[in-house]
Amino acid sequence: MLTACHILIEDSPVIIYASRNGSPEKVLRLLRPFLEKFADERQTAGEFADTPDCLAAQIIVRFGFEICEDDFSNLKVSTHYAGDVAYLYQIDRQFNITLWQPTAAYRDRPSLGLLACEPVAIQE
Secondary structure, eight states, rough: OOOOEEEEETOOOOOESSSSSOSSHHHHHHHHHHHHHHHHHHHTOOOTHHHHHHHHIIIIIIIHHHHHOOTTTTTEEEEOOOOOOOOOEEETTTTOOOEEOOOHHHHHOOOGGGEEEEOOOOOO
């Protein structure tokens, strides 16, 4: 199913876009353990500088492969919001995930970003 999504990281200008496999069932199943491991590795290594940038790079390289499979045109990085996304996943400094869905205002002006989205309760 073609469910586009964005992954946003607090304190990073990078907007990660996947053109498919963006449903919460797929993304959260992969993203939660990935973030837990990333946080543990950063803590163990004592690395705290540039965490948002490192996280963006790791999501693109490691997590991106999982969500994109072998489709090399499915993943891109930008500083602009895409109007066709069904979900936006925001990762905060503590590696918590907030799930958002675009409103009609977002569809009209994607540049409004999260201001034109509504939070969605994440099923545990």
